[in-house]
Amino acid sequence: MPPPLRRVLDRTALLLGFPVLAMSAFVAVVSLPTHAAVVVCTASVVAHLALALRLTRPRVAFVAVALCMAVLAITSGLFIVVPSVLTFPVALHAVVARGGRLDGMAAAGVGILGAAFGTWRFVTDASVKAAGLEPHAGFVLVALLAVVAAAWALGQRTRGDIARARAEEQRSEERVAAAARDERTRIAAEMHDVVAHSLAVIVSQARGAQFADRSDPQVSVDILATIERTGREALSEMRGILGLLRGGGQGGGLAPVPTLGDLPELVARFPGARLTVVGTPRPLSPARELAVYRAAQESLTNVLKHAGDGVAVDVTLTWTSGRLVLEVTDDGAGTTIDDGSAGLGLSGMRYRLEALGGTATAGPSRTGFAVTVSLPTEEDDR
Template sequence: MTASASTLVRRPPRLGPRGRRWFDVLLVGVLVLPLLPLGYALGVVPVGLTLLELGPLLWRRSHPVVVFWAVTAAHALQVLLLDEPLLGQAAWPVAVYSVARYATAPHGWAALAVSAVASLTAARDWSAGSPEPLLTLLANAFFLGAIAATAWALGTLGRTREAYVDALVERSERVEKEAAQQVALAAADERARIAREMHDVVAHGLSVIVVQADGARYAARTDPDVAARTLETVAATGREALTEMRRMLGLLRAEDGDGSGPALRPQPGLGDLDALVAEARTAGAHVDARLPTPLDGRDVPDGVGLAAYRVVQEALTNVRKHAGPDPSVRVEVAVTGTGRDRAVELRVEDDGRGAAATDDGHGLGLLGMRERVGVHGGTIEAGPRPGGGFTVSARIPA
């Protein structure tokens, strides 16, 4: 009974292009910062190697594979020139993470394999001259390998998570578009159905006008009084049909297909509400109904009576679908006011599950009610009832 809305999957917060650029600059700046007080003591070669290792990280997002091999080459040069670690070693796990995060999976696996070889090479180089070279070699290799493997795992996790979130967002947007299309199609179908029903009303009015006009033409020769009364009927029927047409022009389609729809038949109105209530009682609902008398509904246009009938019908259908077993229903329909203030006021409420029930119709029943009432310039409210259940109330100018 309630309209369902698809929930969009929102992307997690991310840095924009400008933010990512400044983050990388800040990262390299923080890693290079210790060189300022230590550069003179370290010497030209260590400082130069450190800058060669850290500098490429500025482009780690846009060119992760190139940056990784540039860092690898700088580290290989370090192994040839020095036997001790440098501050620039921190560039290695960052480069491995960047390849696993921003490149493809094969490049990530290649970076992990190179990291394993590099860890053994660096551990062997740093273990030279140690009192226990084998133990030092194993410890250094394990430590360096663990850092590289952790960086690769984090990068791979970030890449797969981003791909998963992107897939969810794309699917959510697709579902949202499909839901909007379904609502639009439902509205179009409802307008077409109303147009077919109004065709019955207008066709009936025009047939009455034609018959009465022919009768008035013949009666004018023998009994002018009968002709005058007949012409009054023609005028009243014409005004009613014209009013219905004006109400529909702004909302309904200009054409209604090829006319191959169901056969035309008289449409229900206020006088058929008794049968509708009896049908609901037969289906098992406890219905307390207060309906207008035939005299009250005599001057209500057929289109308004049809709209009121359909609203009550849909409300009772929703009670059967959603209210649960043995619901109690109260139906009140009345014709109120006079002249321009004349209107059909209706209210259908139940004490069942109402809005708490699972909606399997995407709210199209309520959409149809609003379309019908809106055609006649009326208002409708539908929602949960205090204390449980559901209420539909409408006012349709007549």
């Protein structure tokens, strides 16, 4: 579907063209015979209308204006004093600036030929001599060629400005796209953390309920309560993540971002896990606190999935000058559970921490398995 006419036409060229067209009509009526004046006025009107296409159809505008100038020159040698002749350098500038390179070269050639033909027509026409003018051919040619050269040079400069503006716009779009990709990656990591952690806790608790003492139903009740609480928390976080994907549309509000203050509650969900804090806690950015929380969550989830229920886990936060170290170690006891997702969460955790200038290592230890995370505090980044 073609664009609306008002978007195709250059209204500025039309508005500025009215006074020029009026002066051209006056000059033609005063200086030329009636039939010649009608031709000059008609060609001038067409040239100004064509010039209104210079921004969107520069090639069409230039060809139309050039033909109108040829009509003016053929009609009378006095065409050079008709103000509407200024439409030619404007059209030349537009096609050089907004057309292809071949268009610009062709337009320059037409301009040179037009200058030569216009000079000959002006200095040899009887109506020019009848008006008492004795123009010098060399001076007229140089003047017309100078106008053509100036229009071409300005068109080249504008062409460069347009190219730079388009390149900057493209770079800006690429930055926006890259930011969107990063955000999608972050949301995917959040989704993985929430789902993997919550399902691991639920599966572990459900498996424990199967072996609960039938004579003590309270055990099963407590386990079901834990499963319910974990499910509710997972749903709350999932609503927050989906809220980000919807751009804050209708539905549940965004869930609060976990912080290190939520770490004790996280550790408390895992039987046999113990949290130890060494050193004096220091302020961290929300991104760093979330990264450490997710690292602890992923590590504890892996303990449940791959080491089983009856395992002891030590979670240690060590605060040093300018650095925070998280260690999650287990004693290797329990039954190994393989769900085919080993290593995926650890890779995402490592990527998240490396983006913040930290490191993450995971592997066998003397007692079982250990995950170590080291992250600089904000003071190191300043």
